[in-house]
Amino acid sequence: MQEEISKIDIISEDDMSEFERREGLKSRLMEEEARRRGYEVKRLTFDTTLISIQGIVVLFKDMNGPLSSAALNTVVDDKHVTRTLLKAAGLAVPQSTYLPISKQEEIVSFAESISYPVVLKPNGLARGQGVFMNLSSKSELKEALSKLENIVDDNQTSVHVEKHFIGEDFRYVVVDGRVIATSQRARANVVGDGTHTVLELIEAKNKERLKDRDLKNFLIPTDIEKLTHLTREGRSLDTIPEPDEKVILRDESNISSGGEGIDFTDTVHPEFEKLALQAVKAIPGLNYAGVDMILEDITEAPTPENHVVTEVEFSPGPVSMFPWSGEVRDMPGPILDFYESNLDRLKPK
Structure with missing residues (x-):
């Protein structure tokens, strides 16, 4: 049974796109652990591998297998x-409702019934895409709904509106x-030293993130429009934080958001x-x-x-x-x- 993994027709190197030649980190970590255990591994695409576990060939996408x-x-x-x-x-x-973007008045009414701040979330997007946190007023909520409609390109798409915990x-x-x-x-955050600006601290931290196998793919943005928590506190990229002062930059907590x-x-x-x-x-x-x-x-x-x-x-x-x-x-x-x-x-x- 172990030999059968090598009989499967694998996409040739010439046929693979540049994207497919790269390896997804999750599937690469599975591959490394499998090889460490002495298992044969064949890579199919960016995120899929075949691992022969004690003679049984198992297909994995990232770290997810047939079970x-x-x-x-x-x-x-x-x-x-x-x-x-x-x-x-x-x-x-969380206290929440689930309504189409088009039903803005109902969404606003619900938000007011549970009291601001609220969170707006699309249903099926990942890595924090389209998530708007800490919306503190009707105007902020409507602005976020408009932005979310542009992201999903359909005002009939239902979204979650929930109490900000x-x-x-x-x-x-x-x-x-x-x-x-x-x-x-x-x-996403930086820690002040009393000398450098927020922008300089972000750039220094991103240099450290570039050394990390995972975080190098998710640097802290320097676009001030994405640093919502920073601007809400009346700060800018030119602000110089006090020594040892921790400055939160974004409302989102995803690794992909910095x-x-x-x-x-x-x-x-x-x-x-x-x-x-x-x-x-x-x-x-x-x-x-x-x-x-x-x-x-x-x-x-x-x-x-x-x-x-x-x-x-x-x-x-x-x-x-x-x-x-x-x-x-x-x-x-x-x-x-x-x-x-x-x-x-x-x-x-």
Whole structure:
């Protein structure tokens, strides 16, 4: 059976586009771990590989294999469906509504009923695209709706409007009923030295990010229009922060928005880990995923008021493997362990 992986017709180097010649980081990390274990690997495209695990050929897209199905991907990528399943499982989720962009008056009415600030989210976009945070007034909400309509190019597209929950953003990575990593996804920021401007501090930090295998792809932007938190506080790129002053630049906490991961695996309260496991179980058939929560203090026990579960990620990024601070936490290893222990489910009948 091991030999069969080499018989598959792989796209020739000449036929592959420049994009396909590159390798997605998540699939590359899986490939490296598989080779470390002595498994044969063939790359098909940018993000797909064939890994022969103890003689059984398994197709992976990024870090997701056949026991993490395309159907589940569709379900989890639909924020509205996921939110419905999480709420039905008894998990705390943000107060929200789900309406077409065209129904602006209803959206505004809902926002006012739950009180500003609110968050506006498209249903199926990833990496924070089209997400507008901390909208504090009717005018800000309508402006965000107009921008979002331009992004999705359809005012009949439904969007989430939800209560802005004050807290920090955390990602739990769950594999086979176990939390293998917990990371804070800290918003893009710089720390002042009393001498350099915000722009100079961003440029210096980006030089450090360029040295990181993951963060080099997600530099902190220097476009002032994207630095919403900075401008809301009345600051500019020319501002010189005080020594050791931490300046938050953006409202979004995604790594792709210039954020950074901080490891909290050893300090997270175990009851929050249980909630992360419960969130994955709320999606029938899901074996591994990322669970996002916003909460006030990760070391304290959860209460109905101190956290919300915001999303479940089908193919979470490797935040835990490239933390800005804290211990590195493996992702592909536990996933390959899961497939090794479930090979009987993959054998041809």
